[in-house]
Amino acid sequence: MARAGARMTLWRVIAICAVSVAAAVGAWNITLSSIDARLERSLILTLRALETEIDRFRYLPSVVGEDARIRRVIEQPEAPGAVLDANRYLAQVLGLSGADQLYLMDGQGVTLAASNWDSPASFVGHDYNFRPYFRDAIATGRGAFYAIGVTTGVPGYFLSARIGRGDERPGVVVVKIDLDPLQQAWAQAGQAVAVADADGVVFLSGNPGWLYHPLHGLDPEARGRLARSQTYPGRDPAGAAPLMQGAAQWMFDASGARLRSRTADFGEGWTVVAASPVRPALLAALIAGAAAALISVLGLALAKTQAQRRQLVALRLRQSEMLERKVAERTQALGREIEARRQTEAELRAAQEGLVHSEKMAALGRMSAAIAHEISQPLAAMEATLTAAGLGVARDPEKTATRIETARNLIRRMQRTIKHLKSFSRKDTAALARVEIGAVVASALELVAPRARAQGIKPKVVAPDGPIFAQAGRVRLEQVLVNLLLNALDAVEGQPGGAVELRLEAAPDAVRISVRDSGPGIAPEDLPRVTEPFFSTKQDGEGLGLGLAISQAILAEIGGRLEIRSTPGAGAEMVVTLARATEEEEA
Template sequence: MTAGAATGGGLSRLRRVPAALSVLTICCVAVLAGALAWRAAIADIDARLQQSLILSLRALETEIDRFRYLPKVTGEDARIRDAILNPESPAVIDAANRYLQRVTGLAGASHLYLMDAAGQTLAASNWDTGESFVGNNYSFRPYFREAIETGAGGFYAIGVTTGTPGYFLAARIDLAQGKQGVVVVKVVLDPLEEAWRAAGQANAVADVDGIVFLSGEPAWRYQPLETLSPEAVARLTSQRTYFGAEVRVDEPLLHGAQGWIFDGAGARLRTQSAPFGPDWRMISAAPVLPAVFAALGWGAGAALCWGLGIGLAKIQRQRRQLVALRLRQSELLERKVEERTRMLAREIEARRQTEAELRAAQESLIHTEKMAALGRMSAAIVHEVSQPLAAMEATLAAAELSLERTPERTGPRIETARNLIRRMQRTIKHLKSFSRKESGTLDEIDPVQVAENALELVQPRARAVGVVPDLTVEGAPMRVKAGRVRLEQVLLNLLLNALDAVEGLPRREVRLSVATHGAEVHLSVEDTGTGIAPEDLPRVTEPFFSTKTNSEGLGLGLAISQAILSEFGGRFEVHSVPGEGTRMTAILPLIQEARA
């Protein structure tokens, strides 16, 4: 009995050893499978976080880049420069206010305003609201100091006037007179937050001090990533960065060495971060609870399926292939994003170069069209000069013959020759003035005088056509802000078109009128030609479009005229009735002193 019992106990122990080993092996496999699943899930979360970071960074960069060059471009406008030079002039400031208001509406920005070198706001897009920036001093803002020192600045803060947060982009404007100004655009980034919140993305952007100012999680806003130092708190207070907001300096978001973040419900989140520019940091977070569930599920599945080793191996192999595929897709996406970034950089540089070339081409086209207009009048001008020369030669010959016989008739003949010389001198003077290139500055000029000069220039062509243009002036003395030669070019183009329209017709009439209508000056040229077809009216200001079949022009006259009037703050209108004639009107704003 004793020997049998001993033998049975040994067999029982031998049976328990494989069972315990199996249980231990199953536990080890479950633990190993759970650990592998955890790592794979975390890797998948990290890959998705990296994708989210890339897309969010590009979205933030795109939103800011839409307005990055707006302050510099706005500062090139004559109205802004006049406001810097003449801050005491109400008319100049009013023009700058309205220009900023219009640009803000067209660009879709939040606010656009102009400051002088001391930080005092001279003009703003919200000048007519209760939250106007005009008169406020923002020299304490870092973007103003950076713009004055380096030429450009950027800073995210809550507006001390409006209480609305936004990103401020500033550019310094340097004038030849030694004066400086700063143009600032405020960009509201709240649509990004709304997009993140709608997509369920726990994204956040932190400033140089680690304070979150944009986030898809409302509870994170104005909360530091780490505990702020007293120096950082003092700097935020002096700059009034988050004016009116409660910054919880003692409640950092990041916990532990690995930088865990917890959401509003207390769930742990996995985070990835990337720098944005020199000062900002983009953070993307996702919950790790799916990774925990994945680890538990894989462990239980591995334990239950241990006996099916081949099936388990196949599942694991497919899982690894899927993870590898996702990793390759992430790498491919990163390469595409990098390639697109390089292409965008090249495109931006190309656009800058193209803009410079377009400006040079526009100036060249204006001068070319001016020379083309002179070419169109060349035959009439030659006749205008040759006719006085022939008459002067005959007059001087008659004076020479009568010098001894009838001295009393010599004086009038010499005076006649002198008048002919003066006539040629006037023609040549107008041609020299018209053909020179203008500097591009705008002056206060008399539009009536410009109209008279244009009529003087076109007289040879008018006589060749058989027309005596009329000039009618209505209204008190008037002044407009424009370039004298360029405005003269506009009127010359309109007069030449009118003369071409009536040439060869039984009824040939051309009328030029200068009149005030409210706050505007209308310079109209009317003819009795055949008119313009209704389907051609919308295209008359298109470059290279012309209704004349045998014209020596380039088809650019009206297009360039419209561009010149737009530069003066004016516009161009065309009214035509087929069979009756055409009226083309250049409209310019009156200067306020002239209206008064």
């Protein structure tokens, strides 16, 4: 059974490889056919461009040779003004025709007149009888040759025509055409196009790396011919690497990349070459092969999946029932877990609220002695006042009325103290509201006033004029300020000249309340821990060590923050920062 499965797998792999190779070969051939068609079109356009550019000047040498000034120089080169007139005429024709150079040679190949007669690189007086275009013109009447100028070093295409009839002295008119614009156009268009001469040497190309390279290796005869005619002075085509190796349809660029090429013959004995990288064909073959392999694998996998699916249906049905049962059990467990978390969160919130309320009660306990004194003193004064009023009700009714009013004021004082205690001790809601900070500060100061008077301290209050509003909870903010004021009073207790200052400042987007004392300050090692629960620096064990921790938690709930600054020996400062109510809210 295992051996049969292995054979089946092997045949499947062979089939996939065969399909992949067939797809790759097909894509390669199709892409090459597309490249060949594009190269054929490029060749047609290149041939037409060459023909058009050359035909513009093909008849110019013959036409120029018909002018009387040119014939006069041939017949009478020593005649006064003959050469000058010919030079000027050639320069004028050159300007009108757009050619590169125009010049006249005698029957021995010596230049008699030229369009560049007045330039340092003048052709006048130079012997060009070694050039094929001169020899062909003398022999057949016309000549054409592409070469690098031996005088100017500038390449160009030379068209020549013999002048003179019968017994007249012969001469040759030559026009030099600049084909570099064609080359620049090919380079700008990114066309890998080249034109090679009859010996196979590339002299025009859109790829600068191909210039003066032979298409194939040069034989000794071609090398001697190029040397005798000085076709490419300063260049060494014989020593350059051939561009085509092996089959004529393949070339190589300067980087060694393989190119697909097509060639066509031009009427001047030239060969026009158009080439294109085969990378697109290679890429298409790779993609087609990979796609075919992938599709084959997917097809086989799909077939196998279909076969296995029937086997899995029954198993999935059983697994579905088991999964549904497990999902139901898990859903019930999650429901119980969610309910337990909700209950735990409710208990935590209740414990937090209880802890906050306990801290309030602890603060009231710290103030209990001063509060008892605050209430007992008015009670004793009221008793004495009422006793004196009872004794003097008959003798002096006016004094009695004054004493009764004094007793009422004492009662109001006790009621006010009790009202503040009731307000402070009640539980606050969690909702934020627009709160007038000055009123909260005043309430907190009245709550700690008995404790402050018991210590002989009157807190100093610095606040701007006018109401200041912030987003907070009134009772919770009041608890924070009471805790900070009690801590400040604890810090200066027993110190001569102790002072506590509460400062209220308003910024455009924030409200700051700072409570500063002149106590001994907080040790640097204790400063990071003062907001930790149950941490206290009091030596007598008074308090739970929760005041600052709860104050920080309350401020976090109402969107504020607490900053603690201290310098040992110079007191401590607690700064509360709240978000100020917007102008729309204040309005």
